[in-house]
Amino acid sequence: MRFVLYISEYLIPLVFIYIVGFGLISKVPLFDEFIEGAKDGFKVVFSIMPTLIGLMVAVGILRASGALDFLTMIITPVTNILKFPSEIVPIALMRTVSSSATTGLVLDLFKTYGPDSLIGRMTSIMMGCTETIFYTLSVYFLAINIRKTRYTITGALLANLAGIVFSVYITYSLFG
Amino acid sequence: MLNYLWAYMIIIGIIVGAFTGNMPEVTQAAIDSSKDAVQLCITLVGVIAMWTGLMRIAEKAGIIRALTRKMRPILRFLFPDIPDNHPAKKYIATNMIANMLGLGWAATPPGLKAMEKLQELNPNKEVASNAMCTFLIINISSVQLLPINIIAYRSQYGSANPAEIIGPALLATMVSTLVGVIFAKLMLRRKKV
Numbered sequence: 001m002r003f004v005l006y007i008s009e010y011l012i013p014l015v016f017i018y019i020v021g022f023g024l025i026s027k028v029p030l031f032d033e034f035i036e037g038a039k040d041g042f043k044v045v046f047s048i049m050p051t052l053i054g055l056m057v058a059v060g061i062l063r064a065s066g067a068l069d070f071l072t073m074i075i076t077p078v079t080n081i082l083k084f085p086s087e088i089v090p091i092a093l094m095r096t097v098s099s100s101a102t103t104g105l106v107l108d109l110f111k112t113y114g115p116d117s118l119i120g121r122m123t124s125i126m127m128g129c130t131e132t133i134f135y136t137l138s139v140y141f142l143a144i145n146i147r148k149t150r151y152t153i154t155g156a157l158l159a160n161l162a163g164i165v166f167s168v169y170i171t172y173s174l175f176g
Numbered sequence: 177m178l179n180y181l182w183a184y185m186i187i188i189g190i191i192v193g194a195f196t197g198n199m200p201e202v203t204q205a206a207i208d209s210s211k212d213a214v215q216l217c218i219t220l221v222g223v224i225a226m227w228t229g230l231m232r233i234a235e236k237a238g239i240i241r242a243l244t245r246k247m248r249p250i251l252r253f254l255f256p257d258i259p260d261n262h263p264a265k266k267y268i269a270t271n272m273i274a275n276m277l278g279l280g281w282a283a284t285p286p287g288l289k290a291m292e293k294l295q296e297l298n299p300n301k302e303v304a305s306n307a308m309c310t311f312l313i314i315n316i317s318s319v320q321l322l323p324i325n326i327i328a329y330r331s332q333y334g335s336a337n338p339a340e341i342i343g344p345a346l347l348a349t350m351v352s353t354l355v356g357v358i359f360a361k362l363m364l365r366r367k368k369v
Contacts, residue, residue, distance in 0.1 A: 152304060
């Protein structure tokens with residue numbers, strides 16, 4: 001399993017080499033395009049800032065009031081059997097509904113437990129393999145007026161669940 | 177959806193806070209969280225701008241186009257119902273590649289185009305076709321090459337090695353996509369029998 005950690009070290013540099021090399025060969029004005037793209041990055045981040053403020057405030061209130069701890073306490077007996085940290089349950093549930101609200105919860109968790117804790121690492125890995133099912137489905141199906149979605153939701157939920165289960169497994173086997 | 181979610185998070189938080197006597201903490205959390213959010217965005221700008229800059233080069237250099245061409249055999253396997261030269265396949269491929277590279281905003285337009293084209297092939301306009309179901313399951317479980325946002329968040333909150341989760345996350349996303357594909361394939365087969 002150790003090779004997975006090598007991937008972590010090499011993937012970003014490899015992507016850099018590949019894109020810059022490809023850009024050189026196809027004679028793109030590399031640096032100019034990079035600057036143009038980076039400007040978009042500013043727009044992206046500042047356009048999500050108000051959303052993030054709103055949601056982090058809501059999660060902050062929820063955490064400080066003790067409501068999140070209460071929820072965690074209730075589900076701990078069940079999640080203990082599954083070796084699933086109960087602190088992550090709200091994230092796994094929220095993930096299917098709203099991407100930005102999930103981000104609020106994840107950041108709260110990083111702040112409380114640290115990104116390098118077992119919980120922090122598990123959450124990080126989980127975020128890399130799950131998606132906001134219901135939001136995506138409604139956007140795509142509403143666009144073409146489909147009413148019967150048949151097995152799409154089951155399939156998407158199953159895929160997300162597999163990702164969650166595997167995240168738990170790999171976190172324990174690499175960092176446990 | 178988010179309107180209700182947000183409202184209930186705040187209302188429940190305040191009610192619970194009143195019962196547990198955590199009101200001063202609730203007030204403090206509201207103020208601190210808004211500051212945290214701004215601070216986070218400022219750190220985030222660096223990483224995200226680096227990534228969008230790099231991806232702009234990738235787009236202009238034709239990497240997305242090149243990768244899209246390489247998708248053909250995979251698409252033939254996943255979507256046996258779509259004719260080979262149908263435009264839906266091109267849009268699906270572009271959507272998948274953009275998703276893989278973490279270009280969410282670049283993935284949605286071709287994704288919606290793909291759905292339109294699939295709707296043209298669909299005999300029953302109110303019911304999702306097999307191709308639509310397969311496409312959306314894969315779209316949702318799509319392989320993410322680099323979870324750039326998470327890496328940025330991790331570094332903001334003091335991780336010693338923010339990128340260490342890339343490898344395990346890559347494996348996990350492959351597992352979830354594989355499960356999605358297998359499920360979609362099973363449903364296709366069941367339909368035919």
